[in-house]
Amino acid sequence: MIPIDDSPLCRDGKVLILAFDHGLEHGPVDFAGLPESADPERTFEAATHPAVTSIAVQKGIAEAYYPSYEDDVNLLMKLNGTSNLWMGEPDTAVNCSVDYAAEVGASSVGFTVYGGSNNEIEMVEEFREAQEAAREYGLPTVMWSYPRGQGLKNDTSEETIAYAARLALELGADVAKVKYPGSKTGMEHAVQMAGKTKVVMSGGSKTTDREFLQSVKAVMDAGGKGLAVGRNVWQRENPTALLDSLEKVIFEGASVDAALE
Numbered sequence: 013m014i015p016i017d018d019s020p021l022c023r024d025g026k027v028l029i030l031a032f033d034h035g036l037e038h039g040p041v042d043f044a045g046l047p048e049s050a051d052p053e054r055t056f057e058a059a060t061h062p063a064v065t066s067i068a069v070q071k072g073i074a075e076a077y078y079p080s081y082e083d084d085v086n087l088l089m090k091l092n093g094t095s096n097l098w099m100g101e102p103d104t105a106v107n108c109s110v111d112y113a114a115e116v117g118a119s120s121v122g123f124t125v126y127g128g129s130n131n132e133i134e135m136v137e138e139f140r141e142a143q144e145a146a147r148e149y150g151l152p153t154v155m156w157s158y159p160r161g162q163g164l165k166n167d168t169s170e171e172t173i174a175y176a177a178r179l180a181l182e183l184g185a186d187v188a189k190v191k192y193p194g195s196k197t198g199m200e201h202a203v204q205m206a207g208k209t210k211v212v213m214s215g216g217s218k219t220t221d222r223e224f225l226q227s228v229k230a231v232m233d234a235g236g237k238g239l240a241v242g243r244n245v246w247q248r249e250n251p252t253a254l255l256d257s258l259e260k261v262i263f264e265g266a267s268v269d270a271a272l273e
């Protein structure tokens with residue numbers, strides 16, 4: 013396997029994944045504020061920005077849209093996912109094999125694990141299969157490490173996010189995508205627990221440019237390696253403007269004020 017830093021998922025050892033699997037995970041409601049955001053082509057266009065190291069989509073969108081962008085965009089194939097119509101204990105269906113992801117042209121794969129769910133055992137066993145297959149193809153694995161379920165009272169507490177990051181290290185993920193624990197110190201704890209696994213922040217619902225960049229800056233200052241973001245980019249009228257600012261904060265170490273200039 014080529015070192016992850018040399019893979020298309022990284023630029024200078026850092027990661028900016030543009031996530032666009034929300035049509036499955038949340039449904040059309042995420043596109044309601046900006047109807048044109050439902051068009052995958054619009055987000056593929058945004059993903060040609062040099063700051064974006066990969067676009068994360070489900071199989072159907074990859075099959076339909078990636079072929080037109082394969083020269084300009086790196087594909088992270090999301091291997092599992094569940095719709096918001098599902099109301100049971102957190103669980104997720106494996107929708108794509110690593111073999112097929114590689115055939116479509118993916119240069120990395122993504123997999124959700126809901127640690128703490130009553131379905132954790134099955135999800136982790138499925139992750140094992142995916143992670144080992146990804147190793148055979150030399151594809152880095154990103155774990156959407158989202159502890160949630162009956163037993164968890166607070167799924168973004170510092171302890172929970174640190175555990176989420178550790179789980180990704182223990183199970184062999186190259187990158188742990190975790191929710192923001194609310195502070196730089198919380199993120200430092202997660203980064204420490206993740207060891208050699210890179211920690212990136214999961215974007216979350218849309219907020220102001222300044223507020224969002226401040227959390228990204230805190231993640232980078234805490235030793236995080238970047239971001240996997242969806243709504244905060246493509247729910248904006250001008251996704252490119254925010255990507256310009258993210259490029260400055262993530263890859264150039266700029267302050268939030270400088271990034272907003």
Ligand code: FBP
Pocket residue numbers: 031032033034037038156214215216217240241242243244
């Ligand atoms: P956002 O930046 O829009 O939060 O996207 C990140 C992401 O992990 C997506 O890949 C996924 O669709 C969504 O969040 C799932 O969020 P949740 O399960 O918390 O509703």
